[in-house]
């Protein structure tokens with residue numbers, strides 16, 4: 001169970017890290033807890049119950065542990081600063097695993113009733129020393145039962161109380177009002193009241209006093225017995241499972257918070273439709289802006305058509321003005337994404353290359369279309385007509401000449417029969433006219449219908465601009481689509497993590513009603 005959590009935490013951290021690096025997540029949310037080294041498995045199959053004394057300075061935590069040990073194992077006293085280490089107290093037969101946590105002082109005992117318990121004395125949590133605080137927080141995930149020790153004067157010690165409020169639900173708690181030799185019943189009642197406000201329905205509070213005259217009469221024995229009764233494998237497992245579930249639940253909530261940074265599907269659809277409207281305006285503006293440059297460019301192309309065969313005609317349509325218009329449109333897209341609460345960094349990454357290559361793309365379309373227009377002048381009807389006229393320019397005069405030849409031959413033959421003159425002036429004039437017209441008409445049509453180079457270049461330039469702009473629009477749409485796909489992939493992983501969390505949190509932990517254990521827990525709100 002605890003292993004599942006560590007693995008899940010690691011997977012979540014990996015996902016968060018890559019999503020952050022790719023710009024999907026910003027760091028405005030609190031960081032995830034760092035990877036915990038789980039110490040439980042190293043104790044073997046049957047791990048002990050881990051119990052710790054926690055509380056403010058000088059309340060008597062070390063005195064209580066020393067009393068339990070029957071000897072001085074933890075530094076205790078009025079001299080400050082107090083101990084900066086954790087004292088670990090265990091049965092001598094227990095083989096202590098390699099603990100990944102530092103600053104430990106170890107002592108052991110031979111009390112068989114405490115065989116399955118590891119006792120810890122925590123350094124003072126309220127000291128100004130951050131080392132102590134860090135040490136306590138590092139140990140905290142590995143502790144099953146926290147014994148919150150207070151004194152009658154200081155039972156709402158600022159830092160320890162804050163820890164109780166923030167981590168209360170993740171552990172089982174017992175409370176000790178030590179120095180009871182100086183305590184008042186009202187103080188114990190008020191402490192209980194505060195604990196109920198903090199979330200405990202029926203907190204278990206022991207009143208202890210470590211001064212020699214009270215050793216036999218206080219509730220220390222009951223405290224030790226309660227702990228001993230909890231050291232069964234069933235309870236240890238229940239506590240572990242519950243602790244893991246609470247941490248997984250926190251992870252789940254954190255993941256859900258992260259998911260809100262990915263925006264919604266509706267926002268994405270809106271982004272696409274806003275872009276279409278935005279692009280319509282930009283494309284019109286760009287086309288209008290290019291209009292005054294097209295005419296001289298077309299003339300230039302027409303004049304240097306032959307040069308096109310050997311050199312590359314440079315096109316200077318996409319200037320700084322055009323780049324600024326295009327950048328403005330992309331900036332508006334990014335701002336729109338931000339307004340729609342979509343993460344803009346990954347979108348910006350997609351758009352970056354487009355900004356760089358817009359000029360090259362447009363120019364290559366314009367050049368291609370212009371070259372093609374010059375190579376294949378006119379539209380398809382014009383080209384068919386010109387082809388026909390070129391054939392007619394040869395065929396018609398030939399046909400006319402053949403007809404005249406035939407008439408000459410035929411006339412000569414007939415005049416031979418009738419002895420009449422077969423050639424007259426009219427025939428000669430008409431024949432010349434027919435031959436002349438048969439050549440002139442197609443020649444004239446060819447001349448007139450041949451589109452000018454300038455017009456062709458102009459048509460090619462216009463076509464190139466609209467193709468180029470359509471291509472840019474297509475590229476932006478492809479970038480939005482890519483953004484959408486990447487977003488879906490991120491969400492898929494996050495949802496897989498969420499369902500892994502759910503598979504852990506949904507397992508019920510049955511805790512016996514009205515048992516001591518139940519009284520030690522803040523009812524969990526999963």
Ligand SMILES: Nc1nc2c(ncn2[C@@H]2O[C@H](COP(=O)(O)OP(=O)(O)O)[C@@H](O)[C@H]2O)c(=O)[nH]1
Nearest residue numbers: 057058059060061062063076077078179209210
């Ligand atoms: N009067 C009284 N003094 C106590 C009691 N328990 C501990 N002390 C004293 O309180 C001081 C601090 O105790 P210590 O165990 O070091 O507290 P810790 O800082 O919580 O570990 C020591 O001088 C103890 O002798 C108690 O029950 N009654």
Ligand SMILES: [Mg+2]
Nearest residue numbers: 061062075082
């Ligand atoms: Mg101490």
